[in-house]
Amino acid sequence: MTKQNRKKVLILVSTNIFGGAERVMADYLRDNQDFEFFLLTNRKPSVREEYEKVLPADHIFSSRFVLCRWDLKKHPLMIVMWILSYLRSVMLVLHLTKRYQIEVLYGNNSTDLPILAAVRRLRPGLRNVSHIHDMLETDSMMGKYFMKHHQSLDHIIVPSGANAEYLSGLMKSSVPITVAYNSVPLAGPDDHLFAWEDGVQMSPAGYRIAMVGTISDRKDPMAFLRILNELQLPFHAVIAGPVMEEPLYRTMKEYIQQKKLPVEFPGTLDRDSLVKLYISSDLLLLTSKRDSLPNVVLEAMAVGTLVFARAVGGVPEMIEDGVTGFLYTEEDSEKECARRVERILRMDQADKQTIRKNASEKVRTVFSEQEKRRRVFQVISEGGQSNE
Secondary structure, eight states: OOGGGSOEEEEEEOOSSOOHHHHHHHHHHTTOOSSEEEEEEOOOHHHHHHHTTTSOGGGEEEOTTSOOOOOTTTOGGGHHHHHHHHHHHHHHHHHHHHHTTOOEEEEOSGGGHHHHHHHHHHOTTSEEEEEOOSOOOTTSHHHHHHHHHGGGOSEEEESSHHHHHHHHHHOSSOOOEEEOOOOOTTOOSGGGGGGGTTOOOOBTTBEEEEEESOBSGGGOHHHHHHHHHHOOSOEEEEEESOBSOHHHHHHHHHHHHHHTOOEEEEESOOHHHHHHHHHHOSEEEEOOSSOSOOHHHHHHHHTTOOEEEEOOTTHHHHOOBTTTBEEEOTTSOHHHHHHHHHHHHTSOHHHHHHHHHHHHHHHHHHSOHHHHHHHHHHHHHTOOOTTO
């Protein structure tokens, strides 16, 4: 397909942080020749600069008015800013789609849903696709919006079978849904696994336990800290990711100080630094209350880091307990989780190595970049096949 004949796609990335969904999109855009992509996102440098690594600068547009995640329940006056952002974003999208003769409008976050619906009313001939990474709660703003306006969508892409099943149950009319599993570029040869051949030696500070993700209630970092507080072995913990909820971050810092927990916050890490964190950690502990398919699990599995995660959403699609990682349920107490963490860390090195290799192999075979690109290509170019 020549550059002149490639379909033109405008991607909306309504966010003021560069989190998991944004990394997934950047990975997809890297070296992608299937379509001519344009992108509209927040003008925050930490967001725009990441996309400038994978798209030409003249194909990236930004505005501080692009819709972001604001907690309107806790801050109702923000509704004024939301309305202004909504109107400005719709006008920007209409301008860009006309100027660049856009054929497909692609929303990468659930926060893009209102823009997709508005543009559908104003430009009914423009095809749209919504990539919904979240398990939308029915009492949330976006969950309510989805249930009311999903008929404005031509196609939905989700990263897990659990998400597809959940959204299908919310819809009153049928919109095609395609499952396109997330993928990570880390899943290559076994080079990363060589670090584990002789087993990880416990540092003087103890085992290293990592949590990677946004500081938000959805990720439940307080549960992570409470599990750490129950541990009866030496450890050092790292929590890496952007702060989405400042009050929660302050609560965490107070708890850490009160309990004298050895925890550090390096902030948002780039890809190379994340790989180093995974490889140098004995365990990735994921305590999310809800998650469609957390990319950090795939990243850790790809380089051979053991993962212990709450079995929510699409997590069981990645982890088979005791085979590719370890799972716990919402019914398990934090004390029970701590005892399980201790048993995992003290496992025989040969057993750990088997699980690491199983995990890395599953990422390469089930969560491959090629399969994801094939499914997204189908959706954008042909309409795709629902519920693959």
